[in-house]
Amino acid sequence: AQTVTQSQPEMSVQEAETVTLSCTYDTSESDYYLFWYKQPPSRQMILVIRQEAYKQQNATENRFSVNFQKAAKSFSLKISDSQLGDAAMYFCAYRSPLQGGKLIFGQGTELSVKP
């Protein structure tokens, strides 16, 4: 069974600085998807970024980028130029192509942004 681990329950960053959130996963599959979701205080889960395992190039969405290390089974999220609106719970998630779209989530990292 696949597992996803986020080892940082809480992180803090100064506004305009860069922060990296860590995520590791365990799987025996070679084809899969990885995601980072953001959950602000409103509780709405928002998809931040996605990575297909077969793509070697790291995904980027504006100020958000990932460092995908397939061999190491690591998938970290980098937030550049942090803004107050980035404060949220961030979840890393794994999707197998074989299980009907099920996601396996990490425990989450609570990010606070200091002005």
Next chain:
Amino acid sequence: DVKVTQSSRYLVKRTGEKVFLECVQDMDHENMFWYRQDPGLGLRLIYFSYDVKMKEKGDIPEGYSVSREKKERFSLILESASTNQTSMYLCASTPPRGGQYFGAGTRLSVL
């Protein structure tokens, strides 16, 4: 944009009541999911459905059932609500490839 709508943002029920949580998506997705979210435990999958009238148990199905009579609607049922079912409930749907789209969540309190 994909829209996933949960019928209630907040719900207060009494122990023993039958509770229905409704979820509707507008993108013709086949796969739909129900999660509960509790502090420190992350999101845990209760049930999912990959087609009308089809359902699969997730990691914590005990005390819950589901109904999928139409493709766009996926209902979570608490047959006899208990206090330990007080939680945030999140519904999601997903296309064949890519991530899940979530509703705004229902915060259920069982007194």
